Amino acid sequence: xxxxxxxxxxxxxxxxxxxxxxxxxxxxxxxxxxxxxxxxxxxxxxxxxxxxxxxxxxxxxxxxxxxxxxxxxxxxxxxxxxxxxxxxxxxxxxxxxxxxxxxxxxxxxxxxxxxxxxxxxxxxxxxxxxxxxxxxxxxxxxxxxxxxxxxxxxxxxxxxxxxxxxxxxxxxxxxxxxxxxxxxxxxxxxxxxxxxxxxxxxxxxxxxxxxxxxxxxxxxxxxxxxxxxxxxxxxxxxxxxxxxxxxxxxxxxxxxxxxxxxxxxxxxxxxxxxxxxxxxxxxxxxxxxxxxxxxxxxxxxxxxxxxxxxxxxxxxxxxxxxxxxxxxxxxxxxxxxxxxxxxxxxxxxxxxxxxxxxxxxxxxxxx
Amino acid sequence: xxxxxxxxxxxxxxxxxxxxxxxxxxxxxxxxxxxxxxxxxxxxxxxxxxxxxxxxxxxxxxxxxxxxxxxxxxxxxxxxxxxxxxxxxxxxxxxxxxxxxxxxxxxxxxxxxxxxxxxxxxxxxxxxxxxxxxxxxxxxxxxxxxxxxxxxxxxxxxxxxxxxxxxxxxxxxxxx
Numbered sequence: 139x140x141x142x143x144x145x146x147x148x149x150x151x152x153x154x155x156x157x158x159x160x161x162x163x164x165x166x167x168x169x170x171x172x173x174x175x176x177x178x179x180x181x182x183x184x185x186x187x188x189x190x191x192x193x194x195x196x197x198x199x200x201x202x203x204x205x206x207x208x209x210x211x212x213x214x215x216x217x218x219x220x221x222x223x224x225x226x227x228x229x230x231x232x233x234x235x236x237x238x239x240x241x242x243x244x245x246x247x248x249x250x251x252x253x254x255x256x257x258x259x260x261x262x263x264x265x266x267x268x269x270x271x272x273x274x275x276x277x278x279x280x281x282x283x284x285x286x287x288x289x290x291x292x293x294x295x296x297x298x299x300x301x302x303x304x305x306x307x308x309x310x311x312x313x314x315x316x317x318x319x320x321x322x323x324x325x326x327x328x329x330x331x332x333x334x335x336x337x338x339x340x341x342x343x344x345x346x347x348x349x350x351x352x353x354x355x356x357x358x359x360x361x362x363x364x365x366x367x368x369x370x371x372x373x374x375x376x377x378x379x380x381x382x383x384x385x386x387x388x389x390x391x392x393x394x395x396x397x398x399x400x401x402x403x404x405x406x407x408x409x410x411x412x413x414x415x416x417x418x419x420x421x422x423x424x425x426x427x428x429x430x431x432x433x434x435x436x437x438x439x440x441x442x443x444x445x446x447x448x449x450x451x452x453x454x455x456x457x458x459x460x461x462x463x464x465x466x467x468x469x470x471x472x473x474x475x476x477x478x479x480x481x482x483x484x485x486x487x488x489x490x491x492x493x494x495x496x497x498x499x500x501x502x503x504x505x
Numbered sequence: 506x507x508x509x510x511x512x513x514x515x516x517x518x519x520x521x522x523x524x525x526x527x528x529x530x531x532x533x534x535x536x537x538x539x540x541x542x543x544x545x546x547x548x549x550x551x552x553x554x555x556x557x558x559x560x561x562x563x564x565x566x567x568x569x570x571x572x573x574x575x576x577x578x579x580x581x582x583x584x585x586x587x588x589x590x591x592x593x594x595x596x597x598x599x600x601x602x603x604x605x606x607x608x609x610x611x612x613x614x615x616x617x618x619x620x621x622x623x624x625x626x627x628x629x630x631x632x633x634x635x636x637x638x639x640x641x642x643x644x645x646x647x648x649x650x651x652x653x654x655x656x657x658x659x660x661x662x663x664x665x666x667x668x669x670x671x672x673x674x675x676x677x678x679x680x681x
Contacts, residue, residue: 223625226524226529229524230520230529230625233522234520268522
């Protein structure tokens with residue numbers, strides 16, 4: 139009897155996984171090549187679009203999906219109209235955010251600071267039209283010695299508002315010196331100001347590592363990798379791009395492989411093509427399963443300490459925090475190979491729990 | 506009244522973006538977004554405070570190469586005024602407001618592709634990540650207290666203390 143229940147339960151679990159992979163693959167199919175000037179038309183049925191529209195919207199890919207759907211027969215269908223609205227709003231948001239960034243960055247520059255801009259606007263500018271890539275925060279990378287002054291400057295009452303996310307150095311690019319990163323950075327115009335952005339090699343590497351560090355839960359991040367890869371300059375320095383810790387460089391190649399395998403990013407003209415195409419078996423299905431559900435961004439979850447007094451919902455919260463195979467592998471510094479991921483997930487879970495336990499006395503005191 | 510009305514579009518406090526056959530307008534004062542479809546966009550563009558409704562109608566006829574009633578322009582101006590996209594609201598002339606052939610006019614309007622001002626809901630749900638960011642930003646700009654609104658509907662559930670690093674800051678802000 140127990141054996142039968144076990145078989146039924148594992149069958150059900152297999153079905154769920156299969157279903158989630160199918161839904162994630164639908165999301166991938168809509169976003170295939172969407173960053174290009176003329177993306178290929180997408181073939182999708184209305185019920186499928188209905189099914190994935192909440193996933194596209196919640197992951198920030200709604201406007202990109204509209205770019206695909208607007209030339210199809212489904213363009214007037216209700217879910218397509220939702221995507222269109224998102225596109226309209228993102229165009230306005232992009233214009234507003236550009237003004238905010240220009241004003242606030244101008245203020246920082248006039249205070250003698252030299253921040254480096256990355257992700258967000260810096261990658262959004264590479265898409266073929268405004269408003270396709272939403273961006274929330276504005277990541278500024280600062281030299282460690284400039285960081286305290288920058289933290290003070292952004293808090294000054296006369297500093298124009300901008301949702302800056304300040305970084306002390308560039309931890310994701312720890313194998314490079316900041317001098318090297320600055321030397322390879324680019325100056326680009328943003329409204330009335332000239333802003334410094336990461337050089338193409340550093341930016342692509344950062345995008346890859348950032349995506350994997352967050353478990354690749356947003357399809358938009360793979361679009362970013364694809365657009366950065368395909369718009370790289372002809373003198374892109376692959377040796378410099380791959381320079382650094384070998385394992386981390388292999389992760390970066392895996393991220394390129396994901397952009398290729400899931401969204402059709404062109405890797406054939408790169409020296410890492412064969413490695414990017416040889417992904418471990420579990421990797422693509424794992425990403426697709428993530429794309430198949432509406433994810434709560436880490437910072438929007440209810441804080442774990444909230445459950446200390448009100449334990450209802452703690453199981454759900456723990457389930458949401460169960461690390462996916464990608465973030466667990468990156469978190470534990472493991473290799474992306476065909477070995478099972480469970481040890482990394484258990485290890486990551488253990489480390490997180492230990493960190494929380496260490497903070498617990500302080501949390502209890504402040505409540 | 507009809508001949509004295511010189512509608513003027515608002516310019517201050519608006520962000521305007523052009524998109525193929527429509528104009529997107531964001532009102533920075535009211536935090537409202539509008540989408541002006543083709544004909545309405547053309548009418549709004551002509552509201553320079555020096556051009557009468559009759560002249561706007563004539564320009565529109567020329568641009569669209571279609572016979573257009575002045576009444577339609579009045580209705581569009583009325584809607585633009587209601588959306589606060591004009592310096593001053595336009596009062597519909599009595600004969601139009603009380604027109605018994607309103608239905609006929611709406612048919613003409615529809616034939617022109619509509620003259621609606623679509624209001625968009627702000628903010629978009631697409632930008633999932635921005636909610637987290639706002640929390641971080643709240644911390645950058647003076648640490649919030651327990652229960653204080655971080656922004657975007659999130660509440661701080663944690664008495665923030667100096668010395669918290671930025672990654673920690675995202676955690677206490679949630680919808681819960």
